[in-house]
Amino acid sequence: MRQPPDPVVVGIAGGSGSGKTTVARAVVSAIGTDRCAYVQHDAYYRHLGHLPLEARHKVNFDHPDSLETELLVEHLAELRTGRTVEIPVYDFATHTRTDSTVTVPPCPLVVLDGILLLADGELREQLDLSVFVDTEADVRLMRRLERDMEERGRTLQSVLAQYEETVRPMHLEFVEPSKRHADLIVGGSNEHAIAAVLAAVRGALRTARSE
DSSP states (O other): OOOOOOEEEEEEEETTTTHHHHHHHHHHHHHOOTEEEEEGGGGBBBOOTTTTTTHHHHHTTTSGGGGOOOOOOHHHHHHHTOOEEEEEEETTTTTTEEEEEEEEEEOOOEEETTOOOOOOOOOTTOOOOOEEEEHHHHHHHHHHHHHHHSSSSOOOHHHHHIIIIIHHIIIIIIIHHHHGOOSEEEESSSSSHHHHHHHHHHHHHHHHOOO
């Protein structure tokens, strides 16, 4: 009896507010939640419970060191061998991991998204297809302001201060240069970009089934 193919792992990267999550969710919706898993790199932020809350707020969350990427790499390797993994659940208000996890079983397609997916060599090796969502800086900033103020209860001043101190410098140092590693670069998260990504994903799935 022929063994099922290894899962196709797709990484969708881009700057904060680029629309990468919109693209990732569109892919999951089109392929079907019964056939794919959706994992966000943000779930792997390091647990900072050992630090006072004030100190946690000062951590540079846009630097690669803030993420336990090695655990994500380990989880992807386990999914490739047919094992179920437990994905952390992160609390952005307290900068700690909760006691809960999300169970992800093996499936034909794993879709990842995160600003720093393509900045780590070991993680890139786990990707069968890498996508970079390239969006203008002013659009990304407006989206980040809206998200952080509405969803995370932050003030305008705090969002702008973080953008100036860490988000923009880390984007220029790590995120923007990482797009050279992408197999596909799309301009934003519009319907044409999503269609291009979907076509590439379906091609990768067909290739995996034929091997």
